[in-house]
Amino acid sequence: xxxxxxxxxxxxxxxxxxxxxxxxxxxxxxxxxxxxxxxxxxxxxxxxxxxxxxxxxxxxxxxxxxxxxxxxxxxxxxxxxxxxxxxxxxxxxxxxxxxxxxxxxxxxxxxxxxxxxxxxxxxxxxxxxxxxxxxxxxxxxxxxxxx
Amino acid sequence: xxxxxxxxxxxxxxxxxxxxxxxxxxxxxxxxxxxxxxxxxxxxxxxxxxxxxxxxxxxxxxxxxxxxxxxxxxxxxxxxxxxxxxxxxxxxxxxxxxxxxxxxxxxxxxxxxxxxxxxxxxxxxxxxx
Numbered sequence: 061x062x063x064x065x066x067x068x069x070x071x072x073x074x075x076x077x078x079x080x081x082x083x084x085x086x087x088x089x090x091x092x093x094x095x096x097x098x099x100x101x102x103x104x105x106x107x108x109x110x111x112x113x114x115x116x117x118x119x120x121x122x123x124x125x126x127x128x129x130x131x132x133x134x135x136x137x138x139x140x141x142x143x144x145x146x147x148x149x150x151x152x153x154x155x156x157x158x159x160x161x162x163x164x165x166x167x168x169x170x171x172x173x174x175x176x177x178x179x180x181x182x183x184x185x186x187x188x189x190x191x192x193x194x195x196x197x198x199x200x201x202x203x204x205x206x207x
Numbered sequence: 208x209x210x211x212x213x214x215x216x217x218x219x220x221x222x223x224x225x226x227x228x229x230x231x232x233x234x235x236x237x238x239x240x241x242x243x244x245x246x247x248x249x250x251x252x253x254x255x256x257x258x259x260x261x262x263x264x265x266x267x268x269x270x271x272x273x274x275x276x277x278x279x280x281x282x283x284x285x286x287x288x289x290x291x292x293x294x295x296x297x298x299x300x301x302x303x304x305x306x307x308x309x310x311x312x313x314x315x316x317x318x319x320x321x322x323x324x325x326x327x328x329x330x331x332x333x334x335x336x
Contacts, residue, residue, distance in 0.1 A: 088245065095252035102259025106266040113270060117277075174289035192263065195296060197274045197289045 094184060101165070101182045105192055108150070108163025112142075112178060113196050115152050115162055120198050127202035131169055131176050142169055148181070167191070175201050260320040265327065267297045268315045272329045275302065279311045280333045309333065 066074075116131075123135030131142040138156035145151055150166040153159050167181035175197040182190040271293040278285040294300040299318035304311060311331045319325040 088248075092248055092252050095256045099252070099255035099257075099259035102256075102263050106259075106262040109266050110269075113273070117273070174286055174292065194267070194270075195292050196270060197286075197293065199277065 097184065098182070098190065101180075101190070102192075104165065105163075105180045105194075108166070108180070109178065109194050109196070111162045112150060112169075115160070116142075116176065116196055116198050119152075120200055125171075125198060125200045125202055127171060131171060144169060150178075171202050173201070174198070257320045261325070264297060264317055264320070264325065267293065268300070268317055268325075268327045271297065271300065271302065271315055272313055272327060275304075275313050276329050276331045279304075279313070279331045282333060 119125075119133040119135065119140055123133040123138075123140065126132045126134055126139075133140040135154075138154050140152060140154045142162075143151055143153060144166050148165055148167060149161050150163045150169060151159055151161050163178075163180070165180050165182060166178065168177070168179040170177050172195065175195055178194045178196060180192045180194070182192075184190065271290070274289060274293060275285055290302075294302070297315075297317045299316075301316050303314045303316075305314070306312075309332055311333055312328060313331060314326060314328040316324055316326045
């Protein structure tokens with residue numbers, strides 16, 4: 061049986077089509093990935109805000125808010141501070157011992173009038189950054205917000 | 208012996224190379240399957256994104272309800288500035304208070320990312336301040 065191979069024209073057409081379709085597939089995959097990652101990030105933020113709000117509420121009931129470097133409370137003999145560590149995890153630290161990671165992807169947490177402002181940042185890739193700011197009311201927040 | 212009998216086996220169309228090509232129906236089926244797959248993937252990811260935004264809004268509504276509930280239970284008036292700030296972050300937010308005896312029902316409704324209404328309610332022991 062004599063088999064015929066590809067002609068140069070057929071190969072050129074095939075490569076041209078491949079060159080057209082590949083960027084489309086790449087763009088489509090990237091779009092799907094972006095949408096999914098943003099959706100999952102929102103779910104993650106909502107989960108983190110819930111934990112932060114619960115912790116703040118408990119500290120506000122059991123202690124006194126103090127203005128200073130970051131968000132903090134005095135609970136009896138213990139000082140409680142909320143700090144964002146190098147890995148962008150919001151950690152609640154108590155001088156009486158105990159450290160609790162509350163939310164990840166946090167870029168800032170500051171006092172503001174009537175509560176705190178919690179900022180989550182999502183870096184999808186260089187040049188594409190999303191930010192969500194949550195206002196969490198705290199009874200007894202330092203007047204005027206940040207000192 | 209059968210030399211006069213015509214060939215009754217249908218012959219498939221053949222190209223120059225002797226191989227059968229792709230029919231239009233086959234091509235349409237492939238394109239349709241691809242189209243359904245792509246639109247399904249896009250719709251699915253869009254839904255995930257909407258769910259994410261809906262969850263954020265639900266969290267904001269919970270904060271608004273919690274704040275009000277705390278003041279209703281304590282018998283104090285909520286700070287108007289705080290309420291306004293919380294409401295401004297929730298699209299189409301509307302807070303209703305219904306007092307019946309010692310029970311106060313707080314109901315917050317807002318606009319869902321899909322455009323429909325969403326509601327969250329909380330019953331608190333205590334009268335409205």
